[in-house]
Amino acid sequence: MKLHALRFLSTLALLAVILAPARAADSKLVITMMPKAKGNAYFISCKAGADRAAKELGVELLFDGPTDSNAAKQNEIVENWITLGVDVITVATENKEGLSTALRKAQKQGIKVLTYDADALPDARSFFVNQATPEGIAHGMIDEAARLMDGEGEFAIITATLTAGNQREWLKHMESYLPAKYPKMKLVAVRPSDDLKDKAQSEATALMSANPNLKLLMAICTPGTPGAAEAVKQAGKAGKVKVIGLGLPNENKRYVHEGVTDSVMLWNTEDLGYLTVYAAAALAKDELKPGATKFPAGKLGTFEIKGDNILLGKPYIFNRTNIDRFDF
Amino acid sequence: MNRYFREISVTMALGVVLLVLAVFAPAFYSPQPLLSLVTREAPTLVVACGMVLVIICRQIDISVGSVFSVCSICAGLLAARGWPLAGSVPAAMAVGALLGACNGFFVAGLQLPSIVVTLATMVILREGLNLLQQGAFVNLPDRVQWFGLSQAAGQGVLVAFALALLVALGLGMRRIAAGRWVYAVGTDAEAARLAGIRPRLLTFFVFVLMGTLAGLAAAMNIVQSPQVQPAVGTGLELKVIAAVVVGGVAISGGRGNVWGAFAGLLLLACVSPALTHLHVEAYWEKAIQGAIILLAVVADGVRQQKTAGGHP
Amino acid sequence: MSAAGPQPGWKGVLFRYETLLLAVVLVEWLFFYHYGTTTNRRGVVVGFGTVDRQFDILRHSCEIGLLALALTPVILTAGIDLSVGSLLGLCAIVFGKLWHDAGLSIPSAAALTLVAGAVAGGLNAGLITRLGLPPLIVTLGTYSLFRGLAEAMTHGAVTYTDFPAGFLFLGQERGLGVPTQAWLFLLAAVAVWLLVHRTTFGRSFRAIGFSPEGARYAGLPVARRTALVYVLAGLIAALAALIYTARLGQAKADAGTGYELFAITAVVLGGTSIFGGRGSVTGTLLGVAAIAVLKSGLACLPVVMRMNAAQEMSGILTGALLLLALTGSILPKILSPFRGRPQAG
Numbered sequence: 001m002k003l004h005a006l007r008f009l010s011t012l013a014l015l016a017v018i019l020a021p022a023r024a025a026d027s028k029l030v031i032t033m034m035p036k037a038k039g040n041a042y043f044i045s046c047k048a049g050a051d052r053a054a055k056e057l058g059v060e061l062l063f064d065g066p067t068d069s070n071a072a073k074q075n076e077i078v079e080n081w082i083t084l085g086v087d088v089i090t091v092a093t094e095n096k097e098g099l100s101t102a103l104r105k106a107q108k109q110g111i112k113v114l115t116y117d118a119d120a121l122p123d124a125r126s127f128f129v130n131q132a133t134p135e136g137i138a139h140g141m142i143d144e145a146a147r148l149m150d151g152e153g154e155f156a157i158i159t160a161t162l163t164a165g166n167q168r169e170w171l172k173h174m175e176s177y178l179p180a181k182y183p184k185m186k187l188v189a190v191r192p193s194d195d196l197k198d199k200a201q202s203e204a205t206a207l208m209s210a211n212p213n214l215k216l217l218m219a220i221c222t223p224g225t226p227g228a229a230e231a232v233k234q235a236g237k238a239g240k241v242k243v244i245g246l247g248l249p250n251e252n253k254r255y256v257h258e259g260v261t262d263s264v265m266l267w268n269t270e271d272l273g274y275l276t277v278y279a280a281a282a283l284a285k286d287e288l289k290p291g292a293t294k295f296p297a298g299k300l301g302t303f304e305i306k307g308d309n310i311l312l313g314k315p316y317i318f319n320r321t322n323i324d325r326f327d328f
Numbered sequence: 329m330n331r332y333f334r335e336i337s338v339t340m341a342l343g344v345v346l347l348v349l350a351v352f353a354p355a356f357y358s359p360q361p362l363l364s365l366v367t368r369e370a371p372t373l374v375v376a377c378g379m380v381l382v383i384i385c386r387q388i389d390i391s392v393g394s395v396f397s398v399c400s401i402c403a404g405l406l407a408a409r410g411w412p413l414a415g416s417v418p419a420a421m422a423v424g425a426l427l428g429a430c431n432g433f434f435v436a437g438l439q440l441p442s443i444v445v446t447l448a449t450m451v452i453l454r455e456g457l458n459l460l461q462q463g464a465f466v467n468l469p470d471r472v473q474w475f476g477l478s479q480a481a482g483q484g485v486l487v488a489f490a491l492a493l494l495v496a497l498g499l500g501m502r503r504i505a506a507g508r509w510v511y512a513v514g515t516d517a518e519a520a521r522l523a524g525i526r527p528r529l530l531t532f533f534v535f536v537l538m539g540t541l542a543g544l545a546a547a548m549n550i551v552q553s554p555q556v557q558p559a560v561g562t563g564l565e566l567k568v569i570a571a572v573v574v575g576g577v578a579i580s581g582g583r584g585n586v587w588g589a590f591a592g593l594l595l596l597a598c599v600s601p602a603l604t605h606l607h608v609e610a611y612w613e614k615a616i617q618g619a620i621i622l623l624a625v626v627a628d629g630v631r632q633q634k635t636a637g638g639h640p
Numbered sequence: 641m642s643a644a645g646p647q648p649g650w651k652g653v654l655f656r657y658e659t660l661l662l663a664v665v666l667v668e669w670l671f672f673y674h675y676g677t678t679t680n681r682r683g684v685v686v687g688f689g690t691v692d693r694q695f696d697i698l699r700h701s702c703e704i705g706l707l708a709l710a711l712t713p714v715i716l717t718a719g720i721d722l723s724v725g726s727l728l729g730l731c732a733i734v735f736g737k738l739w740h741d742a743g744l745s746i747p748s749a750a751a752l753t754l755v756a757g758a759v760a761g762g763l764n765a766g767l768i769t770r771l772g773l774p775p776l777i778v779t780l781g782t783y784s785l786f787r788g789l790a791e792a793m794t795h796g797a798v799t800y801t802d803f804p805a806g807f808l809f810l811g812q813e814r815g816l817g818v819p820t821q822a823w824l825f826l827l828a829a830v831a832v833w834l835l836v837h838r839t840t841f842g843r844s845f846r847a848i849g850f851s852p853e854g855a856r857y858a859g860l861p862v863a864r865r866t867a868l869v870y871v872l873a874g875l876i877a878a879l880a881a882l883i884y885t886a887r888l889g890q891a892k893a894d895a896g897t898g899y900e901l902f903a904i905t906a907v908v909l910g911g912t913s914i915f916g917g918r919g920s921v922t923g924t925l926l927g928v929a930a931i932a933v934l935k936s937g938l939a940c941l942p943v944v945m946r947m948n949a950a951q952e953m954s955g956i957l958t959g960a961l962l963l964l965a966l967t968g969s970i971l972p973k974i975l976s977p978f979r980g981r982p983q984a985g
Contacts, residue, residue, distance in 0.1 A: 028681070037463075038951065039461075041463060044463065044464060062948070064945070064948055065951070072887075077939070079700070080696065083687065084939075085682070086680070095799070095888070097801035097890045098890040101888065161796070162610060162791060162893075163791075163796050189607070190610065191610050194562070196559060196560070197557045198368070198557070201553065205364045206361065206600065208361065209355050209358050209361035209362075210604045210607070223557060234360075234364055235360055236360065254554060434967075438966075440967070440970065443720075444904075444905075444962065445966070447901060447904065448959040449963075451901070452955070455952040456956055459956070570781075578774075611788075611791045611792050611794075613788070614785075614787050614788030614791055615784070615789050618785030618787075619781075621781035622781035622785060625767070625777050625778060628773070629771030632772065633772070
């Protein structure tokens with residue numbers, strides 16, 4: 001029996017020598033894109049824009065990411081891409097410091113690195129394609145809440161998970177901005193929804209019940225906004241408890257038209273993906289260099305660069321007047 | 329009464345929690361949020377009933393979460409395509425039954441350990457769904473929500489149905505022969521076989537039933553809101569198993585009932601809203617749930633030690 | 641018949657199974673080597689067939705490999721430990737807190753973290769042996785409890801970073817040409833292998849898994865030995881936490897989420913029976929290798945890359961592989977009636 005095993009193994013070893021890989025080199029630029037988590041409609045629409053850009057530019061786009069928000073998995077995927085010898089890595093970081101380790105490694109190997117949506121440490125990437133600064137988003141949400149609450153009253157926030165990077169960043173900015181600008185507004189609770197719409201709904205129901213004077217629910221993760229809206233609707237408090245949040249137009253159209261959700265803040269995620277791929281291609285071809293102040297991106301026009309941030313623009317507010325214009 | 333010690337103690341614990349809430353956070357008892365909470369948990373109760381049978385049978389099924397997700401998306405996609413609820417609900421149940429049969433084939437047919445089989449099917453289903461659906465929400469037509477009835481009526485129907493199922497299973501497991509067979513197989517499969525029961529066939533059907541109930545629960549869930557998220561079943565298996573275990577169903581089989589599971593489910597489901605109402609920070613939630621599970625199990629062990637009078 | 645070991649007949653089966661598994665790993669490896677290696681537009685050989693890639697496979701599977709090693713003795717005793725992933729997260733936080741908030745030096749913080757892991761394992765051990773509670777339920781509870789403590793201690797928000805380069809060396813650099821943590825893993829693997837296969841402890845684990853009553857009557861200190869495997873699992877989980885933190889350069893409360901299922905898959909794939917009494921450390925290592933190679937290799941295949949389906953495919957195929965392995969292992973039992981052998985009543 002042992003002899004059989006030995007023979008089998010030696011055959012395999014021989015095969016190893018014979019079966020040496022033989023694939024011709026591909027001359028296309030290889031750009032990779034990683035979302036925070038794959039099953040997220042937000043990043044799916046980013047991908048749609050990115051695919052468009054890739055087709056226009058004639059580059060190969062590899063899109064991969066963890067199926068749940070997981071720091072270690074992001075690192076592993078980046079390291080996979082390093083050994084795949086790609087040209088540019090673009091990534092939306094779940095963990096700033098953790099992922100920067102892998103990104104620096106990529107840079108050392110001559111691979112260009114861009115971040116989009118959520119930044120890494122500055123030395124780990126060449127540029128950050130920023131849809132809006134974290135302060136911009138935080139202040140924008142608080143300002144919108146204040147507008148709807150007349151600057152006073154209680155409100156609650158529904159977040160993704162307690163450990164989510166972007167959300168932690170926004171909350172930090174919100175917590176410093178709020179007492180300074182709107183001292184009469186009180187944040188009563190921050191509850192996690194684990195990025196699950198149904199859990200967000202349950203949390204919103206409990207929040208309204210526990211805080212009878214609640215005037216507004218703010219969902220800072222995209223599955224949370226429709227969840228909170230449904231909760232308000234089912235509680236019969238549409239109009240009494242306002243709902244705002246981050247979200248995609250298609251998931252919230254219904255609630256905006258019914259008057260449950262007042263405004264949904266986001267940015268054009270397809271454009272974000274499109275811009276990222278264009279920037280990545282330019283970076284690889286050395287057309288985009290540090291110190292540049294403007295960057296042309298195909299059909300979208302020219303974008304401003306502030307320092308090392310390529311700015312998509314200000315956060316966009318979808319409400320009743322404009323939400324039907326968008327389909328993502 | 330010693331026999332139902334576990335079920336009684338869990339119910340008492342639930343009572344204590346409800347009492348604390350009544351004193352410190354009476355807002356918890358406002359009708360609409362309470363009804364919402366209970367309606368939200370109705371599908372979970374249905375799944376928990378199925379899990380009770382599985383665990384009493386000395387098996388386990390950790391794939392229910394993924395099965396629930398798959399059935400939800402199936403039902404959602406069919407409804408979005410124009411199928412009436414009378415069609416998409418049975419379709420969801422059929423898909424669940426099929427998936428349950430797959431589990432049953434491996435566990436009862438090939439006699440493989442259920443924890444590993446359902447671990448494999450859980451991963452395959454979850455990743456398969458990710459691959460096909462890519463996380464995209466499924467939008468449902470308006471007529472689906474609440475079966476087309478008013479919100480209150482729809483909620484009433486769901487809760488009443490879940491309770492009816494609970495009662496039916498609770499009584500059935502004691503009164504109907506097939507129910508008693510489940511206990512017999514869970515206690516000692518060989519003795520059951522010698523007594524004329526067919527353990528493998530029974531186990532197979534228990535898994536099919538588990539899948540069917542998961543599909544039914546999925547249908548009960550999608551009528552509660554106008555969109556379905558593919559990740560909807562995430563964490564369901566742990567929630568349900570914890571509820572069942574806290575409710576006194578022994579993992580070694582042969583012991584427990586759906587009433588205890590009901591109490592366990594309510595107890596664990598109260599933790600989150602209780603924390604919100606008592607204005608406790610959200611990050612204590614997991615620790616508290618883990619503590620409840622451990623306390624329940626420890627209490628069991630201590631009691632067993634006392635009655636056994638030595639090393640069990 | 642020796643009371644401590646499995647029946648002599650099983651040994652033959654196991655050996656055959658492990659060779660089969662080794663063949664599977666090699667076939668996988670060759671397949672990905674052929675289809676997953678290419679040259680990029682800069683003329684460099686890239687993909688699966690590079691040394692870097694192989695080292696990456698090694699580095700990425702160290703923590704899960706350690707958890708799988710930790711679970712092998714546990715599963716041998718017919719137990720299970722669902723809490724190892726959560727314990728990894730808790731230990732990572734404890735380490736971060738000790739170093740950052742308490743100002744301890746890295747070595748002291750690391751040593752205390754290992755102790756903490758062992759103590760946590762001791763909690764499992766105590767509940768399981770003293771109170772005779774089922775391991776599945778106890779560790780289901782600690783699975784939530786440990787993760788919950790990690791989240792509570794950090795309010796979910798705090799992340800510990802900026803560790804000194806000397807510590808990060810452990811997870812990110814190469815020592816003597818091979819990723820540093822590989823040496824630690826090797827050490828742990830050898831230690832566990834020796835424990836399970838060359839000591840009386842190891843034989844007693846199998847005996848306990850095979851028949852706890854029989855083991856007790858044979859004079860084995862069942863409670864102590866069972867407690868040992870859970871404490872050991874906790875200790876190894878703490879070690880995995882240190883390596884994880886060094887590799888990522890940060891300690892966060894969600895560290896290790898989902899790792900326990902991966903580890904259990906590797907152990908069962910490796911031929912260890914979930915019912916206890918039968919299994920090997922070599923099998924576990926091969927199981928880890930099979931899954932790691934599959935995962936890494938799929939990400940190199942052009943067809944998978946174009947579908948953007950690397951993560952999903954590796955999950956589906958791992959699950960399928962597990963079912964296949966399980967079915968395959970009982971095939972002899974199913975086929976024997978057809979071989980015309982007289983069946984004992």
